[in-house]
Amino acid sequence: xxxxxxxxxxxxxxxxxxxxxxxxxxxxxxxxxxxxxxxxxxxxxxxxxxxxxxxxxxxxxxxxxxxxxxxxxxxxxxxxxxxxxxxxx
Numbered sequence: 001x002x003x004x005x006x007x008x009x010x011x012x013x014x015x016x017x018x019x020x021x022x023x024x025x026x027x028x029x030x031x032x033x034x035x036x037x038x039x040x041x042x043x044x045x046x047x048x049x050x051x052x053x054x055x056x057x058x059x060x061x062x063x064x065x066x067x068x069x070x071x072x073x074x075x076x077x078x079x080x081x082x083x084x085x086x087x088x089x
Contacts, residue, residue, distance in 0.1 A: 004040075004055040011053065012041055021046045025088050031073045039070055044085055050074055 008027065015024040022043040031037040043051035052070050054063055074081055 004057055008040055008053075008055050011055075015041070015043055019043070019045075019051070022051045023089060025084055029084075031070065032077070035069065035073045037066075037069060037073070039073075042084075044089070050081060 011018060012024050012027055015022050022045050024041070024043050026042045027040070029039040029042045031039065039052055040055050041051075041053035043053070045051050052067060052074075054066055054070075056063055
């Protein structure tokens with residue numbers, strides 16, 4: 001894909017089919033003023049666990065650190081994530 005956002009739009013529009021039942025919740029979800037990040041795509045799997053997708057045009061070792069950063073945000077903001085699930089689903 002030419003741009004990450006094209007891949008992101010394709011995955012988000014077809015997330016449930018492409019990822020075996022993962023339901024789409026949000027795009028470019030802000031992690032707020034403390035973490036100051038954006039989760040590219042946020043979903044919920046069949047077991048109720050969050051699914052975070054970060055798109056990269058090139059290989060990058062930093063994506064692992066970024067994923068751990070978002071995991072930290074999820075642990076610290078569980079109630080916010082649960083409210084998002086309730087709102088969207």
